[in-house]
Amino acid sequence: MDEKEKMVEMYKRMNEARSFEEKVSFFFARGMVHGTTHLSVGEEASGVASCMALEAYDLITSTHRGHSQVIGKGIDLNKMMAELLGKATGYCKGKGGSMHIADIKAGNLGANGVVGGGHGIAVGAALTQKLKKTGKIVLCFFGDGAANEGSFHEAVNLASIWRLPVIFFCENNFYGMSMPLSKHMNIKDIVKRAEAYGIPGYIVDGNDAVAVYRKVKEAAEYVRSGKGPVLIESKTYRWLGHSKSDANVYRTKEEIVEWKKKCPLKRFRAYLLKEEILTEEEADAIERKAKEDIEKAVEYANNSPEPPIGTLLEDVYA
Amino acid sequence: MDEKEKMVEMYKRMNEARSFEEKVSFFFARGMVHGTTHLSVGEEASGVASCMALEAYDLITSTHRGHSQVIGKGIDLNKMMAELLGKATGYCKGKGGSMHIADIKAGNLGANGVVGGGHGIAVGAALTQKLKKTGKIVLCFFGDGAANEGSFHEAVNLASIWRLPVIFFCENNFYGMSMPLSKHMNIKDIVKRAEAYGIPGYIVDGNDAVAVYRKVKEAAEYVRSGKGPVLIESKTYRWLGHSKSDANVYRTKEEIVEWKKKCPLKRFRAYLLKEEILTEEEADAIERKAKEDIEKAVEYANNSPEPPIGTLLEDVYA
Amino acid sequence: MREITYAEAIREAMSEEMRRDENVFLMGEDVGLYGGAFGVTVGMFEEFGEERVRDTPISEAVIAGAAAGAAVTGMRPVAEIMFMDFTTIAMDSLVNQAAKMRYMFGGKAKVPMVLRCPAGSGTGAAAQHSQSLEAWFCHVPGLKVVAPSTPADAKGLLKSAIRDDNPVIFVEQKLLYRKKGIVPEEEFIIPLGKADIKRKGTDVTIITYGRMAESVLSAAADMEQEGISIEVIDPRTLVPLDRETIIESVIKTGRAVVVHEAVKTGGYGGEIVSAISESEAFDYLDAPVLRIAGKDVPIPYNPELEKAAVPSVAEIKEAVRKVMNR
Amino acid sequence: MREITYAEAIREAMSEEMRRDENVFLMGEDVGLYGGAFGVTVGMFEEFGEERVRDTPISEAVIAGAAAGAAVTGMRPVAEIMFMDFTTIAMDSLVNQAAKMRYMFGGKAKVPMVLRCPAGSGTGAAAQHSQSLEAWFCHVPGLKVVAPSTPADAKGLLKSAIRDDNPVIFVEQKLLYRKKGIVPEEEFIIPLGKADIKRKGTDVTIITYGRMAESVLSAAADMEQEGISIEVIDPRTLVPLDRETIIESVIKTGRAVVVHEAVKTGGYGGEIVSAISESEAFDYLDAPVLRIAGKDVPIPYNPELEKAAVPSVAEIKEAVRKVMNR
Numbered sequence A, B: 001m002d003e004k005e006k007m008v009e010m011y012k013r014m015n016e017a018r019s020f021e022e023k024v025s026f027f028f029a030r031g032m033v034h035g036t037t038h039l040s041v042g043e044e045a046s047g048v049a050s051c052m053a054l055e056a057y058d059l060i061t062s063t064h065r066g067h068s069q070v071i072g073k074g075i076d077l078n079k080m081m082a083e084l085l086g087k088a089t090g091y092c093k094g095k096g097g098s099m100h101i102a103d104i105k106a107g108n109l110g111a112n113g114v115v116g117g118g119h120g121i122a123v124g125a126a127l128t129q130k131l132k133k134t135g136k137i138v139l140c141f142f143g144d145g146a147a148n149e150g151s152f153h154e155a156v157n158l159a160s161i162w163r164l165p166v167i168f169f170c171e172n173n174f175y176g177m178s179m180p181l182s183k184h185m186n187i188k189d190i191v192k193r194a195e196a197y198g199i200p201g202y203i204v205d206g207n208d209a210v211a212v213y214r215k216v217k218e219a220a221e222y223v224r225s226g227k228g229p230v231l232i233e234s235k236t237y238r239w240l241g242h243s244k245s246d247a248n249v250y251r252t253k254e255e256i257v258e259w260k261k262k263c264p265l266k267r268f269r270a271y272l273l274k275e276e277i278l279t280e281e282e283a284d285a286i287e288r289k290a291k292e293d294i295e296k297a298v299e300y301a302n303n304s305p306e307p308p309i310g311t312l313l314e315d316v317y318a
Numbered sequence C, D: 001m002r003e004i005t006y007a008e009a010i011r012e013a014m015s016e017e018m019r020r021d022e023n024v025f026l027m028g029e030d031v032g033l034y035g036g037a038f039g040v041t042v043g044m045f046e047e048f049g050e051e052r053v054r055d056t057p058i059s060e061a062v063i064a065g066a067a068a069g070a071a072v073t074g075m076r077p078v079a080e081i082m083f084m085d086f087t088t089i090a091m092d093s094l095v096n097q098a099a100k101m102r103y104m105f106g107g108k109a110k111v112p113m114v115l116r117c118p119a120g121s122g123t124g125a126a127a128q129h130s131q132s133l134e135a136w137f138c139h140v141p142g143l144k145v146v147a148p149s150t151p152a153d154a155k156g157l158l159k160s161a162i163r164d165d166n167p168v169i170f171v172e173q174k175l176l177y178r179k180k181g182i183v184p185e186e187e188f189i190i191p192l193g194k195a196d197i198k199r200k201g202t203d204v205t206i207i208t209y210g211r212m213a214e215s216v217l218s219a220a221a222d223m224e225q226e227g228i229s230i231e232v233i234d235p236r237t238l239v240p241l242d243r244e245t246i247i248e249s250v251i252k253t254g255r256a257v258v259v260h261e262a263v264k265t266g267g268y269g270g271e272i273v274s275a276i277s278e279s280e281a282f283d284y285l286d287a288p289v290l291r292i293a294g295k296d297v298p299i300p301y302n303p304e305l306e307k308a309a310v311p312s313v314a315e316i317k318e319a320v321r322k323v324m325n326r
């Protein structure tokens, strides 16, 4: 893929992510899905463009709010939707659900239900790449809230002293559940923390797909060259509640409205049109196609079998 | 106590610490004491002067290398020696030993066998002071190695956002067991980490008792005024092995010799003489007295009873 | 008699204790304005203010560690870990610090703190949000462990836990939060360490706690029809365990089954089985004491699999029949 | 036959596996030049270099977490936590990540890692450096747990653990590190999940593991004189547990005692008692299965108190007499 094709693909995946989550949100609102989910609507540029800046063989660790991330990494939407509906054909045979979408072979080392749970895994995965000299790098997603977990501290420090090829990619959406950044840490920019480990840190506008893409590309080069990890803070915003049950009491409607104006999809579309990478018709077609593909994924998932009860006891040990 | 009396008392306590540990070292070398111990010989200015800069009612959390610290806080040497010898008259009735010397009533919330184990306790203790508006502050001792534990990160962040009255006092002796600072973190000065939490940080020459005293005094004032925590990095050095079994393979003899030249006791003595706070004779007398008091403590401990076996099952629950 | 939910009962317990004793305060993730992930603390921020209902960052190690530090210096913190699964991050604070301070320091410290943690599966939240880890804490001298199965027990026991001078792990049941039960309006406390006989019976003793109590009671009601009379004992407090009540019952019935949601291997069921077997009740046993517990698997996402991971009423009945047919 | 120490046996196992498989590497605090807090890895840094014998900062959570991440991407890490007590800091990595990845991901991951951790009291290091926490890990589906009692077992089992495709908690015994035992020179492995009958007998079965095996064997030798024949079974692997060997023996002897150093309440003894009681051996039991275990206290510093916290040979004999006199 050349750069232009990448941009088009990126737009496609961002639309898939949006459509996927709108569908999931619809399901949850109607109690059609079990459990809970964390939607990344409004954060698609951050999740998708960062992954698109990696090579296909690179690895990621994803989070509880991981739909955009894993779609960005390239995923089979059918298997993903099937997993969300708990079907046997899902990525995890229905055992994982929204919080555990993983595709180890494709380099997605898994979403994580534990805030900060992916930090150590990412570092270990990066160590493998270093020891095996694969040339691959790892991108570790985490949130602003996760940056207060001890696991963040230990992992970044270790990656730094061992010069491991990992990008710590913070999706700062300004809230850890109900707690605003301004209350959960005493610094304005999380990137400040990079200095505590002697590694470079960058801030990027997380709603600007192109900016995210470029910054991660640049970081990937640095990291791949063996210089050690990098921290990127991608400032963005989640439009919807933290999880399915969230009355949004901790923030104002105005704030949400303001951020909706910064829609990463609209912004990227405008860019693609302006740069004449896409025509209006082509952009529309991509959006339509994304919606269709999600519908197909739903159909696929709906037509998929439930996992047999006997599978309950399988897969505990290798 | 006025400042001069403080200085004299400080010299006394530093000498007690040195003599105490020389005695303990002697015991261990001869297998006369059970278990292990971590000696702070060479770090007395750091441990003692920092505590002397606090008010008597302030609190500390101590570490595995805590003898100088708790002697600095003011302690009954008899009970301390008795604890080291596992006697019923010890601070912990023989249940704690070297790694758990505590005197809650006197504000010593305990040494800790877990590296980083005191961070959370210090923060909680500081929260008590804030909630009860006692005007007291907490000094939390930890090592350079401990600064890589996740507990450090979580604790300093919490103390910062809640503006708790705690001084994080890092005794940077350049090694976490065998691992040199230059390998266990990618920054030169640990104090750099203060910025990651939006709090002030200071470096102090940990072998200079007066400098330590002044810096902590200043920090205490800041912290007591409600402005939140402070991080102090006290650069110092341990002369002896990490614990009783340490062949010192990870550092050079020359390095140790260099640091021995910077003996905090000699340096402080020279200061006291120069400032005419003490005469040669007075200084000698203090040193002699310290040695004698330690001998007395040994005698006290030796004459103390073993804890009755029946006490094994006591003190688990309040 | 009024009925309130398990969540409301917990909230009442905390609110009453906070009104009674200014040393009691709450801390945890999203316990403030948000009202807690399960709505347990809704309204408390408004009543008690942000000093006493403290939102923390996502930092479980220091939530528990600071609670210990506050407790040892005179406060009575009630800390919440949002899901019991995340106590994994707080284990050093709980096990090496809170639980041991008193003993290590020769009895010269006390650590009156409560750690609340919602446990259990059934919410579709999968392997990292569904565990029942009480057995770990029961294996730590210095900790008390409480696991109430009804709103009234939750209220009475939480009040005791808050007044207790030791660290108490208070295991709440996610699936019970919205269940209602009769809770007296007037103040009451339930002492720690006292089992409750939830149903009287003569043929088989079932020992159970937490969410499983409901299934056991329903099995017992069903089996009454079959002419089998089941005594249901809920220890409520796992440590200290009310051995007497259990043993007395087993001496009477001669048969016992232990039921819990936590995975079977290494679960607290083994402790209860052993306690019975080590006691004088051994000589009265007409059948082995059976354990019906969660399957030895992480909790899966799919709702049917998830259900199958946890003891069903049918399994409980089967176990009763097994011990009856000896 | 040559004799080597338990520590040497562990070192040999790691070295052989590292020579055999370049994916195997070590990581942990002071495992490099220093040779490990207990000298277990002495010389390995020199042989394998700093890339494969990796000193870590004091960061237990990421030691275990990075091991899991390295394992799931193709390496076979052998990580060390310096004292088992500090696995408290690594619990999320071990329990929520390493143990569950395979299951959560529908069987599409494997996590071949070993976590070595020295356990037990007797070194005068008090409450935070002396615990035996194996029961916790036995309660976590997805983990295997190994606890060898001899140099040969340690070597053979560690080699199996390293080759196993699952996360294995390898519990080493501090007090055994310097004990010698016969270890074959030629390569051998011992499969996980296979108990060893350490002594044949006919009157009483004692099930024990780790450091206690020695005391049990010494009690058994003593009691031979009294005419009591004790069969000593060391499961060696706690998960998976070799139930068959245990049950077979108890059917033969009709009497059983379980001995471990870990504190009694909530210990793995309860699991073994229950496994016996749930099996066909129940009908052969002439006496209750007793547990002799550590006292329910944190480990105290004073050497006499410390000793008293752990089962003595006398206590073991007393238990045997108790079950014999029924």
Ligand SMILES: Cc1ncc(C[n+]2csc(CCOP(=O)(O)OP(=O)(O)O)c2C)c(N)n1
Pocket (backbone or CB within 6 Å): A038, A064, A065, A113, A114, A115, A116, A142, A143, A144, A145, A146, A147, A171, A173, A175, A176, A177, A242, C029, C058, C060, C082, C086, C089
């Ligand atoms: C260790 C842990 N603590 C708490 C939770 C509950 N929880 C899930 S997501 C979340 C907020 C995470 O905030 P952030 O890292 O900023 O990510 P965001 O949800 O904003 O994407 C919390 C508290 C959890 N899953 N894991």
Ligand SMILES: Cc1ncc(C[n+]2csc(CCOP(=O)(O)OP(=O)(O)O)c2C)c(N)n1
Pocket (backbone or CB within 6 Å): B038, B064, B065, B113, B114, B115, B116, B142, B143, B144, B145, B146, B147, B171, B173, B175, B176, B177, B242, D029, D058, D060, D082, D086, D089
């Ligand atoms: C959590 C934990 N990990 C490891 C150890 C073993 N240990 C004891 S002291 C020590 C070194 C601590 O280094 P530092 O914090 O710099 O303190 P210092 O010993 O240099 O005073 C280690 C690794 C421990 N006690 N606790």
Ligand SMILES: [Mg+2]
Pocket (backbone or CB within 6 Å): A143, A144, A145, A171, A172, A173, A174, A175, A176, A177
């Ligand atoms: Mg966030």
Ligand SMILES: [Mg+2]
Pocket (backbone or CB within 6 Å): B143, B144, B145, B171, B172, B173, B174, B175, B176, B177
């Ligand atoms: Mg140090």
